[in-house]
Amino acid sequence: MNIVNFTPISAFLGGSLIGLAVVIFFVFNGRLIGISGIASNFLFIAGLIIGPILYKFFTSQEINISISNSFYLLAVAGLLVGVGTRIGGGCTSGHGISGMGRFSLRSIIATITFMIVGILTVLVKT
Amino acid sequence: MSKIISLVCGIIFGIGLTVSEMIDPAKVLGFLNIFSDWDPSLAFVMIGALIISSPFFHLFKNNKKPIFAKSFNYTTNKEINKKLIIGSSLFGAGWGLAGLCPGPAIASLALLNINSAAFVVAMFVGFYLAKLSEPTTHAR
Numbered sequence: 551m552n553i554v555n556f557t558p559i560s561a562f563l564g565g566s567l568i569g570l571a572v573v574i575f576f577v578f579n580g581r582l583i584g585i586s587g588i589a590s591n592f593l594f595i596a597g598l599i600i601g602p603i604l605y606k607f608f609t610s611q612e613i614n615i616s617i618s619n620s621f622y623l624l625a626v627a628g629l630l631v632g633v634g635t636r637i638g639g640g641c642t643s644g645h646g647i648s649g650m651g652r653f654s655l656r657s658i659i660a661t662i663t664f665m666i667v668g669i670l671t672v673l674v675k676t
Numbered sequence: 677m678s679k680i681i682s683l684v685c686g687i688i689f690g691i692g693l694t695v696s697e698m699i700d701p702a703k704v705l706g707f708l709n710i711f712s713d714w715d716p717s718l719a720f721v722m723i724g725a726l727i728i729s730s731p732f733f734h735l736f737k738n739n740k741k742p743i744f745a746k747s748f749n750y751t752t753n754k755e756i757n758k759k760l761i762i763g764s765s766l767f768g769a770g771w772g773l774a775g776l777c778p779g780p781a782i783a784s785l786a787l788l789n790i791n792s793a794a795f796v797v798a799m800f801v802g803f804y805l806a807k808l809s810e811p812t813t814h815a816r
Contacts, residue, residue, distance in 0.1 A: 551710065551711060551712065551714050552712070552713050552714065553714055553715070553716065554706065554713040554714065554715050555703070555706055555715040555717070556715060556716060556717055557697065557715075557717045558716075558717060558720045559720075560695055560696060560697065560717075561696045561697070561698075561717040561718060561719075561720035561721045561724070562696075562720040562721070562723065562724040563695055563696070563724065564691075564692045564693065564694070564695035564696020564697070564698065564721055564724070565692065565696055565720060565721035565722060565723060565724025565725040565728075566692070566724040566725065566727070566728050567688050567689070567691055567692030567695060567696075567724075568688075568689055568692035568693065568696070568721065568724070568725045569692075569724060569725035569726065569727065569728030569729040570688055570692075570728055570729075571685040571686075571688040571689040571692065572685075572689075572725065572728075572729045573728060573729050573732045574681065574684070574685050574688070575681065575682070575685040576729075576732065576733065576736065576742070576750075577732065577736055577742060577743060578677075578678065578681045578742055578743045578744045578745075579678045579681050579682065579685075579742060579744055579745050580741065580742030580744075580745040580746075580747060580748040580749050580750075581745075581748075581749055581750055582750040582751075583685065583689065585777075585778035585779040585782065586778045586803070589778070589782075589800070589803065591682055593679050593682040593683040593686065594682040594683070594685060594686040594689075595686065595782060596683060596686060597682065597683045597684065597685065597686020597687040597688075597689070597690060598686040598687075598689055598690040598693075598779065598782050598783050599686075599690065599782065599783060599785050599786045600683075600686070600687050600690065600786070601686065601687045601688065601689065601690020601691040601692075601693070601694060601783060601786070602690050602691070602693070602694045602699060602783055602784070602786040602787065603786045604687065604690075604691065605690075605691050605694045605695070613694055613699065613700075613786075613787060614700065615699060615700040615701060615702070615784055615787060615789065615792075616700065616701065616702040617701045617702075617774070617775070617776070617784075617789060617791045617792055617795075618701070618774055618775075618791065619791055621791075621794050623773055623774060624774055624791055624794045624795045624798065625794065625795075625798045626770070626773065626798075627770040627771075627773035627774035627776065627795060627798070628770065628774070628776075628781075628794070628795040628796065628797065628798025628799040628801070628802060629770070629798045629799070629801060629802040629805070630766045630767065630769050630770030630773070630802065631766075631767055631770035631771060631774075631776065631777060631778065631781070631795075631799050631802060632770075632798065632799040632800060632801060632802015632803045632804075632805070632806065633763075633766055633802040633803075633805055633806045634762075634763045634764065634765070634766030634767030634768070634769070634770060634802075635763065635767050635777075635778060635802075635803075636763065636802070636803055636806030636807065637759055637762060637763030637766065637806055638759065638760050638761075638762070638763020638764040638765075638766070638767055639751070639753065639759075639760065639763065641767060641777050641778045641779070642771075642777045642778075642779065643777075643778075643779050645764070646722060647722065647725045647726060647729060648729070648750075650722075650726060651725075651726050651729040651730040651733050652730075652733045652734075652737075653730075654754070655754070655756065656753060656754050656755065656756050656760060659756055659760065659761075659764075660760055660763075660764040661764075663760075663761055663764035663765055663768060664764045664765070664767045664768035664771060665708075665768065666768065667764070667765045667767075667768025667769050667771075667772065668708045668768040668769075668771045668772035669708050669709075669710055669711075669772070670768075670772070671708070671768065671769050671771075671772025671773055672705055672708040672709050672772045673709075673711055675772065675773065676709070676712070
């Protein structure tokens with residue numbers, strides 16, 4: 551194992567903003583953020599897309615992403631993520647943050663499960 | 677007011693995904709690649725999010741009502757069953773294949789990337805398919 555591209559500070563800051571969004575939503579609207587469950591909240595989804603645009607506008611920094619260009623892979627992965635998060639009742643945010651933050655054993659087990667399967671998938675793929 | 681909160685929280689969440697680079701599938705795949713070139717950064721996303729959110733959950737859980745809604749409304753499901761494990765496993769497989777989970781996938785639509793759009797379409801088809809299969813899963 552080699553440690554590469556390690557950016558703990560920006561990761562921590564970004565994570566804190568995500569935590570802040572979860573807290574504000576909980577305290578004001580009384581709900582927990584989980585993206586797979588909140589997908590029908592049009593304004594939240596709109597904000598999620600506006601966020602990166604504002605970031606780019608105010609920092610004048612390009613947002614570079616590198617994503618697979620195999621439509622077949624993306625279609626299969628998208629389907630798995632869609633079906634899986636619905637059946638499992640949450641994703642990285644719903645189980646990983648909102649659930650784990652409440653010390654929910656159900657969410658802790660879900661998070662460990664998708665982490666392990668994600669790690670194994672990357673291992674098999676490469 | 678609760679609508680404004682939804683929009684504002686979406687924006688903050690989207691900026692958080694950008695600052696942490698979780699919006700980048702390559703960063704996510706680097707995090708999951710623990711057996712060779714490992715990028716542990718995303719663990720710090722989770723630590724940051726939990727440090728900020730967890731105390732408030734525990735502070736507010738005994739409050740009668742949230743500020744702009746009639747009551748708190750979130751799952752109290754504690755069931756640890758096959759559905760949870762199977763669903764989370766399917767999600768983990770998709771996450772490991774593309775490096776995208778629902779939040780970053782939707783946020784990356786901002787970059788007008790055709791590939792992330794394809795993923796998001798497939799994901800919503802997946803949401804719909806899971807909904808269709810709901811009655812049979814409940815019947816068991």
